[in-house]
Amino acid sequence: MSDHFQEQLQALRAQSLHRKLREIGTAQGPEVQIVGQQLANFSSNDYLGLANDPMLREAAAAAIAEFGVGAGASRLVSGTQSPHVRLEAALAKWKGTQAALTFSSGYAAAVGTIPALVGKEDVVILDKLCHASLIDGAKLSGAALRVFPHNHFGKLESHLEWARRERPDARVLIVTESVFSMDGDRAPLRALVGLKRRFSALLLLDEAHAVGVIGANGRGLAAEENLTRAVDVHMGTLSKALGVSGGYICGSHSLIEWLVNRARSFIFSTAPPPAFAAAAMAAVEFLRSEAGEQRRLLLWDRIELLREAYPEISPPIVMPLPNGSAIHLLQVGDEQASVDLSRSLQVEGFLVPAIRYPTVAKGAARLRITVTAAHTEAQIRQLAEALQRLRPAAAVAA
Numbered sequence: 001m002s003d004h005f006q007e008q009l010q011a012l013r014a015q016s017l018h019r020k021l022r023e024i025g026t027a028q029g030p031e032v033q034i035v036g037q038q039l040a041n042f043s044s045n046d047y048l049g050l051a052n053d054p055m056l057r058e059a060a061a062a063a064i065a066e067f068g069v070g071a072g073a074s075r076l077v078s079g080t081q082s083p084h085v086r087l088e089a090a091l092a093k094w095k096g097t098q099a100a101l102t103f104s105s106g107y108a109a110a111v112g113t114i115p116a117l118v119g120k121e122d123v124v125i126l127d128k129l130c131h132a133s134l135i136d137g138a139k140l141s142g143a144a145l146r147v148f149p150h151n152h153f154g155k156l157e158s159h160l161e162w163a164r165r166e167r168p169d170a171r172v173l174i175v176t177e178s179v180f181s182m183d184g185d186r187a188p189l190r191a192l193v194g195l196k197r198r199f200s201a202l203l204l205l206d207e208a209h210a211v212g213v214i215g216a217n218g219r220g221l222a223a224e225e226n227l228t229r230a231v232d233v234h235m236g237t238l239s240k241a242l243g244v245s246g247g248y249i250c251g252s253h254s255l256i257e258w259l260v261n262r263a264r265s266f267i268f269s270t271a272p273p274p275a276f277a278a279a280a281m282a283a284v285e286f287l288r289s290e291a292g293e294q295r296r297l298l299l300w301d302r303i304e305l306l307r308e309a310y311p312e313i314s315p316p317i318v319m320p321l322p323n324g325s326a327i328h329l330l331q332v333g334d335e336q337a338s339v340d341l342s343r344s345l346q347v348e349g350f351l352v353p354a355i356r357y358p359t360v361a362k363g364a365a366r367l368r369i370t371v372t373a374a375h376t377e378a379q380i381r382q383l384a385e386a387l388q389r390l391r392p393a394a395a396v397a398a
């Protein structure tokens with residue numbers, strides 16, 4: 001048995017696709033310590049620097065003092081503790097929806113929600129670059145799956161025509177992201193909404209990398225484009241810009257009540273610790289405040305600084321369409337070259353992960369650089385300078 005795994009691991013190494021965990025002995029933040037080395041951290045999704053914020057720490061500590069650590073059981077079994085109820089009310093208010101439901105992770109939100117919405121008679125249509133959690137949720141639902149090339153609405157339209165022709169009574173669910181996690185570009189939401197309306201489809205929008213970053217008070221792309229009502233299912237995570245852990249779905253009262261009754265990852269899993277809910281609630285309240293909005297605008301200053309200092313970075317800004325996010329890439333292509341470049345950056349004091357198959361397609365390896373509001377201007381300038389110097393000839397910004 002173990003020999004079998006050894007062989008498979010050896011095959012991964014031969015393809016430069018082997019992955020290893022790296023121990024960090026510090027809190028997440030703009031600097032982390034990895035095996036004794038201090039590194040400027042351009043790898044995390046803690047876009048607003050909240051993961052180690054005193055406000056969130058205090059909210060969690062106060063909730064631990066009052067509610068303890070564990071939640072005891074699933075929320076349907078041992079009761080829903082108040083921090084979860086308060087967090088869901090705050091999320092719904094912030095997102096501008098009737099109701100909200102939280103899950104133990106964004107992954108759990110996806111794999112619990114999609115199969116609750118569609119079944120084997122139905123159709124799910126996904127963008128090719130959708131996150132693994134959305135793909136897994138779609139597969140688990142048993143619905144017919146159709147994938148359209150990234151942001152290619154001609155192909156989406158033909159899938160919708162196929163669905164309406166072949167399965168006239170089916171429920172059709174379109175699944176996409178507002179900011180794509182490994183490419184950093186956005187979905188043209190207005191065009192998507194036009195299509196979903198024409199074909200009476202449902203739309204699930206995963207705002208994992210948009211909340212806290214895009215839209216007034218970080219409400220996300222749907223809010224920024226004034227399309228909150230047009231999106232049937234708003235998904236997001238509490239683990240990225242909100243700095244904590246957990247996932248959420250926002251939508252109508254009936255959707256949320258349905259999920260409480262049908263989402264298996266919600267029903268058959270112990271509730272997250274109440275302290276996480278209290279910390280996430282502090283994050284939502286911060287985002288809704290003037291100070292939170294200032295932090296978000298500071299993040300955009302830092303994003304613009306990196307783009308000025310290193311313009312070759314992708315995705316390119318296509319004006320006048322507003323686009324961009326806190327996620328940037330340096331396209332490398334070759335898996336080994338991307339790992340080598342990441343290592344050279346680490347020697348110089350920067351933590352910038354190489355992203356490889358199966359997270360992205362084979363031969364599409366890249367460095368993924370995330371900017372946060374907590375980075376100093378000097379850190380960003382130094383990174384840009386190191387990228388200029390170390391970028392191998394093969395690396396081209398797309």
Ligand SMILES: *Cc1c(COP(=O)(O)O)cnc(C)c1O
Nearest residue numbers: 105106107131133181208237239
């Ligand atoms: C990170 C991520 C998730 C999963 O969220 P977790 O809270 O980390 O489980 C879902 N969708 C997208 C697009 C993500 O980037």
